[in-house]
Amino acid sequence: MQADLVIVANRLPVDRVEMPDGTKAWRRSPGGLVSALEPVLRANEGVWIGWPGGTDEDLEPFEDDGLNLLPMTMTAQDIEEHYEGFSNGTLWPLYHDVVAKPEFHREWWDGYQRVNKRFAEKCAEVAAKGATVWVQDYQLQLVPQMLRELRPDLRIGFYLHIPFPPAELFQQVPWRRQLLEGLLGADLVGFQLPQAAQNFVRLVRQRVGHKTHRDLVYLPDGRTVHAAAFPISIDFIGFDEMAHDESVNQRAKEIRQQLGDPKKILLGVDRLDYTKGIYARLRAYGEMLRDTELDVEDAIFVQVAVPSRERVEQYRKLRDDIDRLVGHLNGDLGRIGRPAISYLHTSLPRHEMAALYRAADIMVVTPYRDGMNLVAKEYVACRYDNDGALVLSEFAGAAEELRQAWLVNPYDINGMKAALLEAYSAEPKELTRRMRAMRKQVASKDVRHWADTFLEVLAAVQSSHTKNVLPPNGS
Numbered sequence: 001m002q003a004d005l006v007i008v009a010n011r012l013p014v015d016r017v018e019m020p021d022g023t024k025a026w027r028r029s030p031g032g033l034v035s036a037l038e039p040v041l042r043a044n045e046g047v048w049i050g051w052p053g054g055t056d057e058d059l060e061p062f063e064d065d066g067l068n069l070l071p072m073t074m075t076a077q078d079i080e081e082h083y084e085g086f087s088n089g090t091l092w093p094l095y096h097d098v099v100a101k102p103e104f105h106r107e108w109w110d111g112y113q114r115v116n117k118r119f120a121e122k123c124a125e126v127a128a129k130g131a132t133v134w135v136q137d138y139q140l141q142l143v144p145q146m147l148r149e150l151r152p153d154l155r156i157g158f159y160l161h162i163p164f165p166p167a168e169l170f171q172q173v174p175w176r177r178q179l180l181e182g183l184l185g186a187d188l189v190g191f192q193l194p195q196a197a198q199n200f201v202r203l204v205r206q207r208v209g210h211k212t213h214r215d216l217v218y219l220p221d222g223r224t225v226h227a228a229a230f231p232i233s234i235d236f237i238g239f240d241e242m243a244h245d246e247s248v249n250q251r252a253k254e255i256r257q258q259l260g261d262p263k264k265i266l267l268g269v270d271r272l273d274y275t276k277g278i279y280a281r282l283r284a285y286g287e288m289l290r291d292t293e294l295d296v297e298d299a300i301f302v303q304v305a306v307p308s309r310e311r312v313e314q315y316r317k318l319r320d321d322i323d324r325l326v327g328h329l330n331g332d333l334g335r336i337g338r339p340a341i342s343y344l345h346t347s348l349p350r351h352e353m354a355a356l357y358r359a360a361d362i363m364v365v366t367p368y369r370d371g372m373n374l375v376a377k378e379y380v381a382c383r384y385d386n387d388g389a390l391v392l393s394e395f396a397g398a399a400e401e402l403r404q405a406w407l408v409n410p411y412d413i414n415g416m417k418a419a420l421l422e423a424y425s426a427e428p429k430e431l432t433r434r435m436r437a438m439r440k441q442v443a444s445k446d447v448r449h450w451a452d453t454f455l456e457v458l459a460a461v462q463s464s465h466t467k468n469v470l471p472p473n474g475s
């Protein structure tokens with residue numbers, strides 16, 4: 001197989017799962033990365049390299065729903081050291097403002113290098129001459145450089161879906177220089193927000209010693225690396241269409257009935273991750289019920305928590321904490337047939353998600369730190385009546401674009417309660433004003449715009465290599 005566009009991500013868009021009867025089946029993978037890239041691959045007929053989720057299973061390349069997928073095998077050791085260890089025990093908390101304590105283990109780093117190398121080699125094998133390779137996210141930061149060594153003919157882009165931390169935090173990593181050099185193998189390094197691109201360029205100057213000028217890095221071999229922000233988005237038209245679907249709206253009505261026809265439904269939808277601020281959000285809601293600012297006869301909070309990284313200690317602990325909190329809140333504040341919180345620890349199909357977005361009066365998205373948060377944009381895309389309120393953390397990348405949301409600091413419980421109350425009692429006119437503006441924003445900057453802009457800039461950056469000249473005052 002030789003492809004002109006290769007997407008390399010830690011995960012494939014589908015996960016290999018075992019069914020109750022012991023047979024294996026494919027299920028859509030969790031997370032925003034998959035929702036964003038799936039339409040891109042579909043439009044470009046490329047190949048997607050990634051891990052299918054299981055252990056030690058050698059699978060042949062296959063086609064799923066029109067996508068060409070190339071599964072990478074991971075051993076139990078790879079999963080422990082690369083995925084659960086360095087990616088999600090070191091980089092994930094570090095890149096998210098150290099919301100949890102990152103751990104540094106040399107064997108995790110070895111595993112990270114080993115897996116990155118295998119991904120790079122697979123990519124070198126399947127990329128056609130002069131192909132474009134688009135490497136995704138923090139699990140594969142060494143791939144660009146490794147791949148460039150194997151295949152200098154390729155055009156290589158890298159996109160980081162999560163935040164890139166300020167130098168003060170990044171500096172903690174014992175292998176900081178190697179990570180930066182890994183990324184510098186790309187022609188274009190993309191981030192969610194401009195601040196992240198600036199953090200990266202500053203670190204390259206300080207830690208690797210390359211000359212930089214604004215968003216450009218000048219390498220000694222004559223190459224230029226461009227760092228820039230490309231805020232990711234969703235398939236707005238796809239969501240909008242799904243939201244209009246008769247069966248989705250029917251299901252939304254049914255959900256309301258099943259919840260006891262409350263006046264207002266508040267909704268949270270997150271991977272069960274400590275960066276998402278689920279605990280503090282539910283606590284704030286519980287206090288509002290306790291202090292009679294809200295009443296369980298009128299309102300219900302539906303929290304969907306998608307299972308995630310369940311073997312990592314911090315995630316297990318979070319699950320227990322949330323289970324306990326929901327138990328307390330329902331026990332203390334609920335009445336018969338009127339729980340305070342309807343809690344679902346599961347992953348729901350898209351149709352059901354759209355129905356929930358249609359049913360919910362207030363969407364509550366309050367991460368402590370989030371690269372973008374596509375759930376916020378999905379909610380907006382489904383509110384074609386221009387109603388519904390979005391309460392959104394200032395620390396989600398989406399807050400840069402969705403300025404008409406009720407923006408909150410998730411560390412400020414009282415502030416969060418005040419915003420929830422305002423959103424709860426907002427006049428329809430106010431809701432319409434805000435939602436209309438947010439829908440306009442998401443409609444104009446959708447995922448196609450994101451991908452097209454990235455790939456266009458990548459094409460332009462690479463073709464300008466021949467003209468690479470240092471600016472007179474390269475800083």
Ligand code: F6P
Nearest residue numbers: 011030031032033034137161309
């Ligand atoms: O967007 C961040 C991200 O880590 C993606 O890279 C990933 O696909 C998604 O969240 C889900 O995480 P995981 O692959 O660890 O289940």
